[in-house]
Amino acid sequence: MNDVKLGNAIGNTCGKDFVKKERKLNKLLLLLYCTFLMNCLHCGPIGPNYNYWDIESFDNTYLRFNFPDLGPESQYSPPGLFLSERDKKTYYLTMFLENEWMPNRSLQPEEWYWKKFYSNWESLPPVVKSDPRFNYISGCEYYIPIPIGKSTYSLFSYNRNRVNIGGGMTKVVDLQPGQSIRIHFINPEILTEEKIDPNKFIKYSKGDRILFSIESTPLRMDKPGCEFEN
Structure with a gap:
C-alpha cells in the first residue's frame, strides 16, 4: 500500500x-x-519580382513623389505590439515596371539608396528604419531613376493612420529624355472630383486616387535632407 x-x-x-x-x-x-x-510585419515583401535591377536606359528620367501629411494621429489605429505611435505617420508603397525588354520587377532600389533622403536616420519611425525600400514619411521629395520609352507602371500604397489616401494604380507612360513622372497621392476629402483638371494628368479616370503627370526634370535635383516631425 x-x-x-x-x-x-x-x-x-x-x-x-x-x-x-x-x-x-x-x-x-x-x-x-x-x-x-x-x-x-516590418520587413518588405519577398519574391523575384521585388528584386531591383539597375536602370540601363536612364536619360535624366525619374519617377518623383511626395506623400501628403496624414494629419492628427488616428484614434482608430492604436499603437500595439507591431505598430508604434510614430509608425502611424508612415506610408507603405510598392512600385513595379514592365516593358518590352524588361519583365515585371521592382522599381525600388536597395536600402542604401533611401538613406540619402534623410538628414537624421536615427530619428525616423521604426518601420521606416526597418525597411526604407517600402516605407516612407510624408513631406519628403523622393525620386528614383526610370528608363526612357514606353513602360507600364504599377503602384500600390496605403498609410497607417486610417486616412483615405492610397490604393492601387497602373498606367502606361511613354517617357522622353529629360522628363520625369510625377506621382500624386490624392486625399479625396481635400482635392475633390470637381477640383481635378483631367487635362493635367495621364489618362485620368473619375475616381482615381493616384494620379500621374509628366514634368521636365530639373537641371539639379533637390538636395535630400528630410526630417520626421513627431
Missing part, C-alpha cells in the same frame, strides 16, 4: 514537472513566433 502511495506521489510530482516544462516550452515557442511575425 505504501509502495502504491509512493508511486502515485512520484507520478504526480513528475507530472507536475512535465506540465511546467511544457508550459515553459509553449511560452518560448509563442515568443519565437511573435518575434518572427513582428519581423515579417
